[in-house]
Amino acid sequence: MSFLNGQFELKESQHLEFKEAAGGLPLDVWESYSAFANTEGGEIVLGVHEDRSTHKFTLAGVPNADEMIDEIWKQANNSQLVGRNILLPDDVVSLTRDGMEFVVMTVPRAEREEKPITIRDKKKKKDIAFVRRGTGDCEATENDLALMRYDNARNADRGPLDRFGLAALCPETIRRYRQVFAGNKPGSPWNSDPDIDFLYHIGAVAKGRGGELVPTMAGLLAFGYEYEITSWRPGYLLDYREETGDARRWEDRVVSQSGDWSGNVVDFYLMIIERLKRRFKMPFSTDSTGVCHGSRNPITEAVNEAVANALVHAYYGNDACVRVLVSDDCLRVSNSGNMLVDRDVAIAGGVSDTRNPTLMRIMSFIGATDRAGSGIEMIWSVWGDFFSAPPMISESHGPSETLLVLPIELHQDIASDFPEGEQRIRHGENDVLKCFESTGAELGVGDVMTMLPGISKRTAQKRLKTLFEKGEVARRKEGSAFVYFKE
Structure with missing residues (x-):
């Protein structure tokens, strides 16, 4: 699911986090940033309200998207708050949906050498790494940190x-x-x-x-x-x-x-x-x-x-x-x-x-x-x-x-066309294209199967369809099947 491309439901997931941000950039946005970076990556959407009693989400928007983006970059580059900034310029954007402005942070999966991505906990006076667990951000366990440390060393x-x-x-x-x-x-x-x-x-x-x-x-x-x-x-x-x-x-x-x-x-x-x-x-x-x-x-x-x-x-x-x-x-x-x-x-x-x-x-x-x-x-x-x-x-x-x-x-078609245990050879598009170049004839699926022993009916169909879509061959319908030819 992605809020950016509109393919989403109003519910959080392993890769999607909502935050309201009505009063400005919430500080816990960096917990989600750390969690996504240390796990599989994900999107943080600012401008979504959560009803605390029903845990239902509704679109609310943010008051000033440009100012919020400026604040995100300011905090992301503050080493006293964020251990490492792995965001690229296009990873923080604003968009308008249903007449409201939203800010979306697309957090990538951190490279193995970059982990753990930490944030500074002022109360505990130490750097803490988070990991994503379903819809929640959790402080990394010692086992989580051990895996990250192991991956840091490429020849461990x-x-x-x-x-x-x-x-x-x-x-x-x-x-x-x-x-x-x-x-x-x-x-x-x-x-x-x-x-x-x-x-x-x-x-x-x-x-x-x-x-x-x-x-x-x-x-x-x-x-x-x-x-x-x-x-x-x-x-x-x-x-x-x-x-x-x-x-x-x-x-x-x-x-x-x-x-x-x-x-x-x-x-x-x-x-x-x-x-x-x-x-x-x-x-x-x-x-x-x-x-x-x-x-x-x-x-x-x-x-x-x-x-x-x-x-x-x-x-x-x-x-x-x-x-x-x-x-x-x-x-x-x-x-x-x-x-x-x-x-x-x-x-x-x-x-x-x-x-x-x-x-x-x-x-x-x-x-x-x-x-x-x-x-x-x-x-x-x-x-x-x-x-x-x-x-x-x-x-x-x-x-x-x-x-x-x-x-x-x-x-x-594969299960029925081949004897049990018979070897099946994988043929690519170029192999099929050479069939046209060698004969100059019009070819159907059966012709390709005859010229390329071992290719399945389905694979021959897929290769011909791909060549047609790429403009390498033309086709016309004869009865219920297509015949392909070079123009």
């Missing part, structure tokens, strides 16, 4: 954990990882290294205070025993469940605390990817080593990206948790920690900003992720091509969590 997971020795790492996980690494990178000189040198090269161990090699945070998460990890992070949990059919309980489960496997990130990834391959019945282009990235099938590529993305972007703090739930109608992947960039930016792709860059590096060496910043974009693209409902990504707070939901009902 590369730091050595001096309390652990090398015995905290599972040799069997290291052996499996090296087998996959060698299959994925057969020419790497690290393949001939002893384990300790290999682990040093990939960032899993580093020199501690005394100069000896100890696990890094990323190394402990990737290769450590679960009982060692939970001695450091008691809330650590990796959980995969399949809950399908009429069963109320899970049918298959992999959980880090079960005690019958290592419980670390690498083994969890390799184990559940094998299950997801069977679940989706669309095999990766791999051998027995378990190399999973590089799948020829876009659907399994997207599933792989969803799982790997959660593991490397999770906040492994006090409530560290990654959950993967497969049900009849969707795949749900959640991880502790909020998003580092806005949802729309992540979907657009091209921005690579990870919470745990060393862990991502370790996982990228076995092909789990490519560090290109295009993973979420690819998931959205694939799901639009093959499934009947789009993905959903959301954040919750207290504790912070990111949830990705992937509906798994295929488009009807």
